[in-house]
Amino acid sequence: MAxxxxxxxxxxxxxxxxxxxxxxxxxxxxxxxVKIPNASGGTISxxxSGGTISxxxxxxxxxxxxxxxxxxxxxxxNQQLEVIVDFGTTRRIFRLVDTLDVLxxxx
Numbered sequence: 717m718a719x720x721x722x723x724x725x726x727x728x729x730x731x732x733x734x735x736x737x738x739x740x741x742x743x744x745x746x747x748x749x750v751k752i753p754n755a756s757g758g759t760i761s762x763x764x765s766g767g768t769i770s771x772x773x774x775x776x777x778x779x780x781x782x783x784x785x786x787x788x789x790x791x792x793x794n795q796q797l798e799v800i801v802d803f804g805t806t807r808r809i810f811r812l813v814d815t816l817d818v819l820x821x822x823x
Contacts, residue, residue: 717794719817723785727770732777732799732810739777740801740810747802750781752816753790759798760787793817 718728730750732740742748748769751759762768762781772778779799783789797812 717814717817719819720783720789721819721821722789722791723821724783725785726783728781728783728816729772730779730781730797730799730812730815732779732801732812739775740808741775742771742777742779742801743774744803745771745774745801746804747800748779749800750779751798751800752781752783752787753792753795755788755790760789789818791818791820 720726720728732742734740745764748764750762750769752762754760764771768782770780772780794814795816795818797815799810799812801808801810
């Protein structure tokens with residue numbers, strides 16, 4: 717689980733896994749989107765094409781998600797992220813459970 721202080725710039729490393737816990741290979745993915753809860757009840761969208769997601773290890777399902785100080789993240793613990801992976805016209809959707817803790821700044 718990653719801990720982020722709201723307002724910081726950081727690359728969050730996450731692993732896309734199948735329901736049985738095995739790495740989901742990202743080799744050949746044509747698009748990846750990650751949705752992160754925001755403070756107003758909606759989501760922040762990060763995308764491979766927009767440069768806010770990078771594939772760190774395709775075979776291990778490992779991605780980097782760029783969080784910036786301007787992202788209005790929801791302050792909460794044990795947040796889920798939704799990962800949408802496209803392979804041409806085939807789409808897979810994953811829920812990363814208990815992936816992110818966002819802490820408020822102290823001052």
